[in-house]
Amino acid sequence: MASEDISTGILSEIQSDTVRKTALLGIVLCMLAATTLFTCTHSLKQQPGYLLLINGAQIWPFILNMWTKTFKNALTAKMTWVTTLYLLVELGLLGLLSWFAIILPLHFLETAGPWCLLVIVIGIFLAQVTVLLIEDRGVGEFFMGVSLSCLYETRQGAPLNVKVNKLTSIRTQLPYSYYSLPFCHPKTVVDSRENLGEVLRGDRIENSPFVFKMREPQMCSVLCRVTLDAKVAKQFKEKIEDEYRVNMILDNLPLVVPIPRLQEEGPPVYQLGYHLGLKGQYSSSKDVKYFINNHLSFTVKFHKDQVTETARIVGFEVTPYSVKHEYEGKWSDDARLTTCDPHTKRTVTSSDSPQEVEDKQEVIFTYDVAFQESEVKWASRWDTYLLMTDDQIHWFSIVNSLMIVLFLSGMVAMIMLRTLYRDISKYNELETQEEAQEETGWKLVHSDVFRPPINSDLLCVYVGTGVQFLGMILITTIFAVLGFLSPSNRGGLMTAMLLLWVFMGIFAGYAAARLYKMFKGTEWKRIALRTAFFFPAAVFGVFFVLNALIWGQKSSGAVPFGTMFALVFLWFGISVPLVFVGSYVGFKKPAIEDPVKTNKIPRQIPEQAWYMNPMFSILIGGILPFGAVFIELFFILTSIWMNQYYYIFGFLFIVFIILVVTCAEITVVLCYFQLCSEDYLWWWRSYLTSGSSALYLFLYATFYFFTKLDITKPVSGALYFGYMLIASYAFFVLTGTIGFYACFWFTRLIYSSVKID
Incomplete structure (x- = not known):
């Protein structure tokens, strides 16, 4: 027990605000120095585990925010030699960060090539991810899908924090907050801090009134009693009609309902969340009635460490029931239910007498908790959620696509090796022997093939935006393949894509400016402005209209004003400046020269066949x-x-x-x-x-x-x-x-x- 208490104390100390912020500043400084070194030398060594690169220019908002918080704490807290030393250390690190973040990047910006820009962008993205994850959730939660606290809060009797998430429906695609319906409330509803991706997904994670204790089963625990009125009953009926499911979270694992396979052996199929209720005919009535699942039978699976006698949660399942609870006498907090009773070991096993949703109906919410030891280790606990049974379809698709690629590659090889190589060799030979005859085919248009197209500015904008997308998709997919964007990090994929899109703006500006200069353009600022606004403005316009529709439905999927402001800041505050930086660097490069000269008078295009x-x-x-x-x-x-x-x-x-x-x-x-x-x-x-x-x-x-x-x-x-x-x-x-x-x-x-x- 002594060693266990020491471990607990150490982990608690790691999570303390002062130590965490000081360590974070040191990590930021080290990674910033590494990025600057790699970028200045135009090389990047691929070493597994050393992917956390950083660019300090995008860390300033975080650094200034930390400094503001520290300054406020210094005004309100008692100044000791420890806090004074911490302030001095933080000030010194801030000065070093400013040197790395501003002086050195400006020194080599004008001579930076594409590889330099790539390293900068990757560094910026990883900097933001690192800062957000270390500051808000911790390294453990990002890389392992769990916070540090769960590594030791799994002793027998330790409280388990059950959280509720949004209500979802595949029929409406409109998520709602759990407490948008009159479920049982805890004394104080506390919102969890969602990241950008979670907010955009409509997640609203809050605490719950469920009380779990590790490896301590419960039977027929009463949450609360609710008397429905006409308005509340209508709300429940509408959600049941739309097949809404209730989502909950325990130890970062989503609540699932196991569905046994009927015709084949193997593990059950897991469905996220449980149905709020069901509708149908009951007893001899021909009318369609609505019933609410008011009794939840939870099963918490854990893997026990035989050495330390501690356990870690590896599964969170539920079986919902609809039960019209009964009790003797008048209702009180100590009233004993007759439909389920922990004293008589009577529990709910079916929905034979379901709880109807109607005006003035009394609904009693109850739950059971059972703990089941599992052979699944903690590191593999997500495998059951991500089990893939249709891999043969994917392989068939890949093989089919490879056949298409092979066919096209053969055609390209035939064109390049047989037709073009032979034609060029013959054409050059005839020219050297002064026996050149009338040119035919593609050689006739050599004086017009590099003539700038109509709307060349728009083409430059689209090409630059496409480069931005290509970089975002490529890097996001690589990080996902490496396991950095696990589903355990909710919202991580969407957050990564948004941040990468913003930071890839430097490549969009670079590609657009290079092509624009090739077309003899001179106003690089104009093309940079169009690249920064053309595509994002169109997307943001559609997104704003859709968000207004969601807001009109009072759904939690509506993006709040603060998040909308953050998106606008990412666009105007980071993406637009990076596009201008990329355009500036690209326009400073020598123009791409055409391999052949272009005539002033365009050649007339002959009439084309129908298939052309x-x-x-x-x-x-x-x-x-x-x-x-x-x-x-x-x-x-x-x-x-x-x-x-x-x-x-x-x-x-x-x-x-x-x-x-x-x-x-x-x-x-x-x-x-x-x-x-x-x-x-x-x-x-x-x-x-x-x-x-x-x-x-x-x-x-x-x-x-x-x-x-x-x-x-x-x-x-x-x-x-x-x-x-x-x-x-x-x-x-x-x-x-x-x-x-x-x-x-x-x-x-x-x-x-x-x-x-």
Whole structure:
């Protein structure tokens, strides 16, 4: 027991505010120095476990916030030599941070190349994640999915903190706070601190009146008694009609309902949350009635350490019942129920006499708690939640997509090795022998192929935005594959994507400015401004309208004003400046030179065959990229709209690579056919060819809505199509940029190999 008390004291000390903040400042300083060193030397060593890089420019809000809190504490607390020493140490670290964060980055900013920018962006992202997680939740909760407290608060009799989360429904897609219904309340409702991703998901995590003690079973514990009125009964009926489920959390594990498999052996299927109630006919009545699940039979699974006699929670299950409780005499806090009684060991095992939801009905909420020892170790406790039984479908999809890639690769190889290599060699040989004959095919348009397209500024904006998306998706997927974005870190995936999108703005500005300068543009600030606002403004406009609809339904899914302000700050305060920095760096670079000269007078394009019609070829070009992802798209949509977990990022990463290769190859093939038809207007068509796959994505989302979902409310339908419109638009920008750069590389390669002048 002595060693256990010492361990508890040490862990408590680690969680103390002063020690935590001092350690955090030291970590920030060390990682900032590492990032600056790596960036200045233009190299980055890939060492497992050393992924926490940082850029100090984005740490200033956190540092200033910490300093403000420390200053306030200094004014209110008694100044001792310990607090004085801490203030001096923090001031010294703040000075060193300012030197690393401002002086050194400005020193090499003008000479920074793409790899430098990549290191800076990764450092910025990891800095934000590190600071948010260490300050708010601790390193343990991020990397292991649990706070430090649960490592020692698992002795027998230790209190367990049961939390309630949102009410969810796949029929409405509108989450609500648990206490939006008149459930039993604790003495004081305390909101948990949600991260940005949790708030955007509609999570509202709060404490609950349930009292659990480790390895101490309970039977028929009474929470409270509620008398329904007409208004409350109507609220319960509406939520039961819409099939709402109640979500709860214990030790960072979500509450699940185990459903046994009927036709095959294996572990049960787990459903997140339990149904609020059910409806149907009861007894001899032909009227449809509504019943509430007012008795919950919890099962807490734990894994026991044979050495220390402590235990860790590895499962949290529930079986809900609807029971019309009865008691003798008048109701009091000490009244004994006759429908279940811990003294007589009588418990609820069925819903034979359910609790009806009607005006003036009396509802008594009760619960049981059973503890069950499990062989599942704590490190593997999430495996049961993330069990994948349909991996063969994913492998079939990948093999099918690889066959498409192999076919396209063969076509590209044939074009490059047989046609182009032979034509270029023959053409160069004839030219050196002064026997050149009339040029045919793609060689005839060499003087027009690099003529700037119409609306070239808009093309630069779209390409820059696509680079921003490509970087965000690539890095997010890599981190997810490595396990950094586990479902145990709720909201982590969405938070990571938002932060990466913001910080990838530096690449958006860089790519847009480089292409803009190639088109002989001179106003780099204008193109930077358009890149920073064009796509985000469109998305934010749709998002604002959808949020207003959610707000009108009084749903917890509505983004609060504070979070909306944070999103605007991320956009205007971080993303926009980074876009301008990237544009400045990109415009300072020498302009990309065309491999051949462009005539002043454009060449007339001959009449094209029907199959080379721009609209037809663009629509054909989007089929194969969509075909590479549509199987995985089904599981992603199911995860989002059917309230299920998606944690097969290994498959997703492979599919993403296949998508990139497919977009590049199909665009190169169609671009070559277009040039052979003497049509040199390839700039926008290359973007639209692979980008048209977004049209098929939206059509498939529409098909999924009418065949898989049971959404009946107009607001819910508007939310679905609004969010899928945003996703399709983003997919268009992503795939279009991939196709554009593939065609850009292809045309420069073939025309730089021909002796024209």
